[in-house]
Amino acid sequence: MNAELQVRAARLSALPLKDYNDYIASQPNATPYHYSGWLTAVKKAYGHTAWVVTAHQNDKLCGALPLVEVKRPFRPSTLVSLPFCDLGGLLANSPHIANEMRFAAQNLAASLGGAALEIREGGPELLPEECTELAGDTKVRMLCELPACSETLMKSYKPKLRSQIRKAEKNGLTAEVRQGDDAIASFYAVFSRNMLRLGSPVHSLSWFKELGRAYGDKMLVGLVFKGNEPVGGGIVLVQGKQACIPWASTLEEHNKLAPNMLLYWTLLAKVNDLGCTQFDFGRSTLGEGTFRFKKQWGAVPHHLIWRNDSQANEGAVSGQILSSSLSKTVSRLRPLIERIWQRFPLPVANWIGPKLRRYITL
Incomplete structure (x- = not known):
């Protein structure tokens, strides 16, 4: 069974978009950002290269990871899923397939001159005690059931x-x-x-x-x-x-x-x-004004996890959590x-x- 698994990275232009979008539509954890339209718009409006890591088993799509290569002047590139939004992340039919796709994404980042690989994913609902314990600058995803x-x-x-x-x-x-x-x-x-x-x-x-x-x-x-x-x-x-x-x-x-x-x-x-049946109000800082605004509509905070999955060196541990809160020191110049x-x-x-x-x- 494992021998039949095929994982590869390809540019968006080489991807059968109908197959990709049909797979996205079948996945309960897919978001509107996963739809190929986001990658298409990023490429046409800003010129960034859009990639997709896919997995096939018995000629059927069983995993997809949309990525955008953002090339900054005088800085290493970043391969991110996805830019300009809260999350994209990996969709797969099994943990084994997900792991193989993660390795393929790491290899793609390495082949692009050692680009940083950033995977943005949504997590479970925050428990009441977590809302109390987490730092004030914690960023969360606000979801409302309809x-x-x-x-x-x-x-x-x-x-x-x-x-x-x-x-x-x-x-x-x-x-x-x-x-x-x-x-x-x-x-x-x-x-x-x-x-x-x-x-x-x-x-x-x-x-x-x-x-x-x-x-x-x-x-x-x-x-x-x-x-x-x-x-x-x-x-x-x-x-x-x-x-x-x-x-x-x-x-x-x-x-x-x-x-x-x-x-x-x-x-x-x-x-x-x-x-x-679900409305994603987007990212908010726990406890601040936009958080309270969204909460009044029935939105509930969920974890928002961004990971650096780059292979910094041989044998490095992948999947380092950058910040479930996305908290960073604000520049004094800002x-x-x-x-x-x-x-x-x-x-x-x-x-x-x-x-x-x-x-x-x-």
């Missing part, structure tokens, strides 16, 4: 949450779920302004458009309007019964009108009525850099930002 329909979902919320959703509507805000380049442009108008306010380099508009083309009807754009002006926007990706929201923003000057409450409710209701970035005119920030953002894998 009921049969949005009507049941609304009834499950506490009166305070329901009133906050109604508050946005009483303040004259409206919300829609759209698709296509026009919807993406409306989202980007909000998102780019918010990223400038935060002092952070923004993704390119072409990145989101490439995602829209690659995901098709699997990508939804939620928009909140005050009159005709978009004041909130979010992007949701769908894979099978799971939906995730990698990006959401509102305009700070309108936050008193509660656009974020209407935005999240509109997207939650939409994917729930589409048949999704506040200064953010203040400088916030002073840029929006067109300048939107031009420079993507040239830097393509190398930032978080």
